[in-house]
Amino acid sequence: MTSEYFHFLSIIGVAFFAISGTLLGHEKSVGGFGVVVVATVTALGGGTLRDILLNKPVFWIAQPDYLYATYIAIFASILSIRHLPDLSNTTMLLMDAVGMAIFNIIGIEKALIGGADMVVAITMGMTTGIFGGLMRDVICREVPLVMGEELYSTACLSGGLTYAALFTLEVSYIWCILGAFAVTVCLRLGAIHFGWQPNLFRKSSFKRS
Amino acid sequence: MTSEYFHFLSIIGVAFFAISGTLLGHEKSVGGFGVVVVATVTALGGGTLRDILLNKPVFWIAQPDYLYATYIAIFASILSIRHLPDLSNTTMLLMDAVGMAIFNIIGIEKALIGGADMVVAITMGMTTGIFGGLMRDVICREVPLVMGEELYSTACLSGGLTYAALFTLEVSYIWCILGAFAVTVCLRLGAIHFGWQPNLFRKSSFKRS
Amino acid sequence: MTSEYFHFLSIIGVAFFAISGTLLGHEKSVGGFGVVVVATVTALGGGTLRDILLNKPVFWIAQPDYLYATYIAIFASILSIRHLPDLSNTTMLLMDAVGMAIFNIIGIEKALIGGADMVVAITMGMTTGIFGGLMRDVICREVPLVMGEELYSTACLSGGLTYAALFTLEVSYIWCILGAFAVTVCLRLGAIHFGWQPNLFRKSSFKRS
Numbered sequence: 001m002t003s004e005y006f007h008f009l010s011i012i013g014v015a016f017f018a019i020s021g022t023l024l025g026h027e028k029s030v031g032g033f034g035v036v037v038v039a040t041v042t043a044l045g046g047g048t049l050r051d052i053l054l055n056k057p058v059f060w061i062a063q064p065d066y067l068y069a070t071y072i073a074i075f076a077s078i079l080s081i082r083h084l085p086d087l088s089n090t091t092m093l094l095m096d097a098v099g100m101a102i103f104n105i106i107g108i109e110k111a112l113i114g115g116a117d118m119v120v121a122i123t124m125g126m127t128t129g130i131f132g133g134l135m136r137d138v139i140c141r142e143v144p145l146v147m148g149e150e151l152y153s154t155a156c157l158s159g160g161l162t163y164a165a166l167f168t169l170e171v172s173y174i175w176c177i178l179g180a181f182a183v184t185v186c187l188r189l190g191a192i193h194f195g196w197q198p199n200l201f202r203k204s205s206f207k208r209s
Numbered sequence: 210m211t212s213e214y215f216h217f218l219s220i221i222g223v224a225f226f227a228i229s230g231t232l233l234g235h236e237k238s239v240g241g242f243g244v245v246v247v248a249t250v251t252a253l254g255g256g257t258l259r260d261i262l263l264n265k266p267v268f269w270i271a272q273p274d275y276l277y278a279t280y281i282a283i284f285a286s287i288l289s290i291r292h293l294p295d296l297s298n299t300t301m302l303l304m305d306a307v308g309m310a311i312f313n314i315i316g317i318e319k320a321l322i323g324g325a326d327m328v329v330a331i332t333m334g335m336t337t338g339i340f341g342g343l344m345r346d347v348i349c350r351e352v353p354l355v356m357g358e359e360l361y362s363t364a365c366l367s368g369g370l371t372y373a374a375l376f377t378l379e380v381s382y383i384w385c386i387l388g389a390f391a392v393t394v395c396l397r398l399g400a401i402h403f404g405w406q407p408n409l410f411r412k413s414s415f416k417r418s
Numbered sequence: 419m420t421s422e423y424f425h426f427l428s429i430i431g432v433a434f435f436a437i438s439g440t441l442l443g444h445e446k447s448v449g450g451f452g453v454v455v456v457a458t459v460t461a462l463g464g465g466t467l468r469d470i471l472l473n474k475p476v477f478w479i480a481q482p483d484y485l486y487a488t489y490i491a492i493f494a495s496i497l498s499i500r501h502l503p504d505l506s507n508t509t510m511l512l513m514d515a516v517g518m519a520i521f522n523i524i525g526i527e528k529a530l531i532g533g534a535d536m537v538v539a540i541t542m543g544m545t546t547g548i549f550g551g552l553m554r555d556v557i558c559r560e561v562p563l564v565m566g567e568e569l570y571s572t573a574c575l576s577g578g579l580t581y582a583a584l585f586t587l588e589v590s591y592i593w594c595i596l597g598a599f600a601v602t603v604c605l606r607l608g609a610i611h612f613g614w615q616p617n618l619f620r621k622s623s624f625k626r627s
Binding site: 028030034037048057058061068082138139140141 | 261262263264325326328329332333335339343347352353355356357358359360361362363365366406407408409410411
Binding site for chain 2: 556
């Protein structure tokens with residue numbers, strides 16, 4: 001995958017997470033620029049942790065346009081919320097789902113490029129996809145989505161396994177990306193809409209609501 | 210700015226944050242050396258994150274005197290609290306304000322020295338100033354100050370913008386520092402005293418209490 | 419200490435923390451693979467922070483067998499919990515105590531090998547021992563064990579001081595390790611069983627329950 005792809009995908013992912021952070025900040029009545037802090041942590045947290053773990057330069061310091069994209073997305077969201085203050089919680093979950101799916105893919109690819117094996121790469125994808133939203137939820141004192149009963153990390157993992165399968169089959173990069181993205185987002189949206197609740201501790205049932 | 214300045218300012222900032230962590234730990238009845246853990250995280254958290262992000266050696270490992278200063282400030286605070294157990298929450302907020310103002314400045318300067326542009330530097334200042342106190346509040350299960358309705362990150366940002374303006378005007382370093390410090394601390398103390406509550410989501414009003 | 423020792427001890431420590439994370443995740447009804455995320459963070463969090471602070475390659479990326487050990491311990495725990503769903507909270511505390519004692523020792527030794535002085539090394543041991551469990555508790559919205567009234571960080575510190583004392587006396591490595599391990603685990607188990615509650619803010623009493 002060329003670095004333009006990376007760049008474009010990362011900008012999109014950062015923007016979606018920034019919006020999700022702004023929406024949660026609004027819902028929780030966070031005051032002043034605190035909203036910007038939460039949204040920035042959400043947008044940049046996962047990728048920052050990934051770069052630190054892989055011992056690479058942190059992406060938004062090396063290329064500040066990620067930081068500008070974050071701030072633009074946040075201020076655009078704030079302006080939108082001023083005119084549409086009744087955005088539902090579902091909007092936040094959708095933004096989060098897309099951001100997670102994109103960062104999952106980028107995390108896997110960055111790890112593979114760095115020479116990691118596939119288990120480490122899938123772990124890195126989940127870290128990148130989940131950590132920003134996790135920090136958002138911890139700071140806002142929400143039950144983290146990853147702790148919730150609805151399928152979340154499972155969607156992220158399924159996307160990672162899809163990527164690994166397609167990668168092993170030597171499918172071209174663009175299909176690896178699209179496949180992993182589709183699986184993650186569809187599972188997550190299905191979980192939001194139908195309330196899928198997997199549980200590893202019960203022997204039979206997958207769904208309980 | 211010479212490195213002696215850095216050193217002196219950092220020691221002061223670390224001590225103020227250490228005191229704020231000890232005070233919150235006391236208020237929350239944290240047991241045993243748990244207080245030392247919270248206060249140490251408060252004092253060293255922001256600077257540690259800054260050094261990791263900038264890929265520099267972590268300051269308290271490279272120069273352990275920061276660690277000694279932290280421990281001395283913590284034990285001095287514990288001894289004081291034994292004799293003055295009724296220190297108000299406002300004392301904690303004051304300590305936090307001074308620590309935040311100092312670390313804000315140090316974060317900006319370290320980033321500029323490392324070659325970052327001004328937007329990244331201001332972001333790094335806010336990270337350094339806010340992160341230690343944020344970890345303190347998360348660990349103690351308090352509503353993080355940065356999430357509160359009173360002006361907090363706004364004060365930090367205003368200090369950073371003051372620094373940037375004075376820096377661009379080529380004012381000497383000492384005035385950049387004093388200006389940014391004064392703006393951050395005055396706004397924060399004003400917010401504590403007068404209850405200033407900015408809100409980015411409303412079109413007109415700045416203050417609502 | 420040879421690197422085989424390190425390796426073996428770290429694998430054991432990682433497994434114990436992974437079990438403690440799975441148990442807490444089960445108790446808090448965390449859904450789907452969210453349990454795996456909490457348990458992985460618990461198992462790898464402390465060591466990851468240690469390696470980042472010391473600017474070493476992160477252990478589970480450099481040697482993925484730590485990651486495999488984590489996943490194996492988690493899935494073994496999940497299978498056990500399916501058949502023994504009534505494991506008490508005390509089991510979790512025991513697993514946590516052993517994991518903390520082992521990571522405390524490894525943190526101290528890694529810091530000493532890296533050339534740190536003894537105060538930094540003991541701080542690094544506490545960081546490594548406490549941070550994984552702290553993240554587990556924060557994510558699960560529990561009162562962190564380190565904040566609790568029962569002796570926890572005090573046990574960790576005592577283990578570190580024991581290591582330092584034996585090390586200074588030039589006792590052979592294996593006894594430094596066994597001594598520090600015994601002191602940490604015994605103090606922690608004593609605290610769990612007898613409810614020892616030290617308090618730095620009171621002048622006389624050590625125990626209050």
